[in-house]
Amino acid sequence: MAASSSKTVIFAALAGNTAIAVTKFAAALFTGSSAMMSEAIHSTVDTGNQILLLIGLKRAARPASETHPFGHGLQLYFYTFVVAILIFGLGAVISISHGLDRIRAPEPIANPWVNYLVLGLAILFEGGSWWVALRAFNRERAGRPLLRAVQDSKDPTIFTVLFEDTAALTGLVIAFVGVVASQAFDLPVLDGVASVAIGGVLAVTAAFLAFETQSLLTGEAADPATRQGIAALAEAEPGVVGLNDLRTMHFGPAEILVALSLDFQDDLSAADVENTVARLEHRIRAAYPQAGRIYIEAQSLAGHAAARDALMARDGPDGRVPGAPGATTSPPTPA
Known part of the structure; x- marks a missing residue:
């Protein structure tokens, strides 16, 4: 998912959550509803989260430097993790605490029609933001099952906003049911119960x-x-006898580090090896543009096995890297 698409989703959520948070706080203070106050806190946290995601996108886009030679793409993942912590720490914990206080000391809701009006408008605005995020996520997942697409995704901004908005819509429904039930059954304690339930939804989302x-x-x-x-391209390259090891790592949604250990034909000259490496790098980048940095070492199978055995003797037995037949988890030796 392109950064521009991510920003569109985030800006849509930011605009909606800001307006909703202000309206919910006004309604909560006017009516004294615990569930509405929890929803106001939830929307405020979501607004702050969108700002953090935008900061993460901006910082991740900075070019590589001497202190960060592989770029700053991991900044986006860090800020997304902070968002999850805030959803739990500020959203879930405060909502549950506020709801428990109201359960211990229930108070009737004044002017409940205000809550109904605000909740209805909030569902409308939140639904619009949710629809933008859902469309963007569906384009990214390309027909894959929902959970599989989330697990495979390397751009957390889209599914973070989607799950935030889904939790928000769920919370709005819970708040509406809580307000209606507390009025219909004359049980103000149900308003507090709804607040605790909203906190539970936020806790699950954050986790x-x-x-x-x-x-x-x-x-x-x-x-x-x-x-x-990548393994197939390497093994098909003329002059390459075998693939000893293949490692990849994401340094951002569209930035992959690729490290290869290859066994070349013994009769190749140094110039032939250099030309083969250059050709292989070009083919990998043409097929996988996200492969920003590619490191290829020339190492015999016996030499690689010796290095692997030495590492195993130091650290214990290791496993194999999926996707590269015969590849082990020993790190490539710098060429």
């Missing part, structure tokens, strides 16, 4: 987003199809 983002933040490989495609 899911944190789990998905931490995988990207700690160094996630390219998708299996990309790894297998």
Whole structure:
């Protein structure tokens, strides 16, 4: 997903959440509804989250430097992880705490029609933001199942906004039911129960987003199809006897580091090896433009096995890298 598409989704959510947060706070203070106050806190947190995502996009776009030779793409993953923490810390915890206070000391809701009006408008505006995020996410997932698309996605901004908006719509429905039920049954405590339920929804959303983002933040490989495609290009290159090792890592949604260890024919000259490496790098970049940095080492199979055995002796047995037949998890030795 292009950065411009991500920004469009974020700006749509930011505009909607800002307007909704102000309206909800006014309604909560006017009516004294605990559920409405939880929703106001939720929308305020979401507004701050959109700002953080925009900061993350801007910082991730900075060019590589001496201190950050692989660029700043991981900044986006860091800020997305912070968003998940804020959803839990400020949204879920405060909503649950506020709801428990209201359960212990329930108070009737004054002028409930204000809540109905605000909740109706909020559902309308939040639904518009949710629809923008859903359309963008559907274009990215290309028919894949929802959870699979989230797990495979390397751009967390789209699915973060989508899940935020989904949680927001769910919270609005819960708040509406809580206000209606507290009035219909003359049980003000149900307003507090709705607030706790909203906090629960936020906690689940935060946990899911944190789990998905931490995988990207700690160094996630390219998708299996990309790894297998790069391996096939390397093994098909004239002069290459075998692929010893293949490593990939995302440094941003559209930035992949590729490291290859190749066994070349023994009769190739140094110039032939250099030409083969240059040709292979060109073919990989043509097929996978996101492969921004490619490092290829020339190493015999025996030499690679010796390096692997030495690493295993130091660190213990290791596994194999999916997508590269025979490849191990030993790191490529710099050429």
